[in-house]
Amino acid sequence: MLHRVIYASEAVGTIGESTLSIAHILGVSEPNNRRDHLTSCLMFHRGHILQVIEGARTDVDRLMRRLLLDPRHTGVRILSDATVVARRVESPMVLYPDPATLLTRIGLACISGLTAPQAETLLDMSQAA
Numbered sequence: 001m002l003h004r005v006i007y008a009s010e011a012v013g014t015i016g017e018s019t020l021s022i023a024h025i026l027g028v029s030e031p032n033n034r035r036d037h038l039t040s041c042l043m044f045h046r047g048h049i050l051q052v053i054e055g056a057r058t059d060v061d062r063l064m065r066r067l068l069l070d071p072r073h074t075g076v077r078i079l080s081d082a083t084v085v086a087r088r089v090e091s092p093m094v095l096y097p098d099p100a101t102l103l104t105r106i107g108l109a110c111i112s113g114l115t116a117p118q119a120e121t122l123l124d125m126s127q128a129a
Contacts (some may be wrong), residue, residue, distance in 0.1 A: 089123045
């Protein structure tokens with residue numbers, strides 16, 4: 001059975017603000033997600049993080065436990081946690097394209113106020129980009 005979790009959090013320090021920090025996260029996450037048969041889409045914007053994770057329940061839960069302990073972010077808010085019929089993200093780890101534009105299109109300036117339906121809309125928009 002396939003599962004999807006969408007969460008938002010606050011980045012600690014300068015995580016996600018530089019190309020190097022993003023490249024490091026992607027470089028570590030991509031092979032781990034491939035190993036665990038997870039797909040994921042990640043957004044960094046103004047000190048906040050949004051991530052969609054898809055895979056088997058046990059694999060998603062294991063990753064979420066690691067993320068909750070990860071000192072690079074705090075204030076994790078689960079926006080959506082549901083069984084799904086099919087994956088909407090096909091790659092082990094990708095970045096949301098142009099987060100500022102996507103957020104503006106749904107009427108938000110920041111990830112911090114994001115709701116579950118808005119997160120789903122962002123996912124749809126990023127897939128269409």
